[in-house]
Amino acid sequence: MDPRTPLVVLAALACGLVGWQWLRAGTYRRPGEGGPLPRHLWVPALAPFVGLAVERSLTDRPWPVLLAPLTLGLVGLVLAAVDADVHRLPNALTVPLVPVAAVLLTGASAATGDWGALARATVAAVLVGGVAILLAFFLHGRSIGMGDAKLLVSIAPTLAWLGWAQLVVGIWLGFVLGGIVALALLLARRATRSTQLAFGPWLVAGAVLAIALA
Template sequence: MPWATSVVVALLGLTVGHYLRGWLASGAYRRDGDVVRRRGAPRWVRPVAAVLPALAWWQLCAHDRAPLAVVVVPLAWLMVALAAIDLDVHRLPDAVQLPLYPVLAVALSAVAVITGDGASLLRSVAACAVVLAVGALLWLTAPRQGLGLGDVKLAGLLAAVLAQLGWSQVLLGLWAGFALGGVAAAALLVTRRAGRRDHLALGPPLMLGSLLGVLVG
């Protein structure tokens, strides 16, 4: 019963969120030169770490994608931490993101072995490569205030996971992420909480858009 195991995931998320808040409050991810936008850890970390992974687990298990759900839930917890970091210092640390690439490659390979679905693994590799290539091109040609290299690396990770569900989920998830980022940027500009030249945190909208891709998929 997906709802019962989803409750377990939510309870685990509360515990994980507690430790994430402690780590975020330490500011260990900050480095010299960072513009710090808050003190301590945001209160939303615990409830988000409980609710969003539980929703993803419920949706995937309801559609017989339990092996993928086992990969997505811990990844979602890491995304919560990355979102909090990005909102604080407007940076997505390589120390967190880069190790995720080989870890995710091993995890999705294990999913392919368990499910016997090698096509999904190839689709993930292709989607990741395409998104990284397009993202790098945009980073080189677009204004630096809009898209950072950290955002490109994040998009590659998210694309690899979304591709397990299909190309339409890759397109939906990333499109929704950029659309949400545009709405957030417009709201900040209208309320004068940010200027046209300010760098905005694109990571959280990308993550929310990808979650939408999972839930719809």
């Protein structure tokens, strides 16, 4: 076993526990977003597996390459928990994630000398993230939410740094997973066409799966 594997798994578990504590405080809720606060136990439970999946998929890469995908996956777990609870992705997480991803991806290129990957990530952030924000702004209520669009500004460059294929697969999987869940809820009559559904968890799941397949 690669000696860094248990270190990554333990670090992911620690981050999952920190995220869980933040979720337990419920400070992400706005006035009026009441109801029982979920326990969110699945966040620290899944965090080590996210860490393991990222580390194993990038086992032949230097450790700085792991940092951006790992950060996206772990912060994504917390974002998914919030979105599942209140159908909203908070700016407190989505906005800082953008510069953090930029710094970590720059560090990965500096460590590997692969500046083409950074250029590819920048193009993806502008194109995919920009289009997502425009859709959310001009098609409000008929397209993805603004929180989802802000999350894509981080997802797109992180996946594109690994390759265009990872970007396409990750975005495609996110929409496919979200569509399957929405269809299942409609068929089970637990949702209607006007029901607001959380899309963030499926964007995160698609991104993590694409990274795991890298």
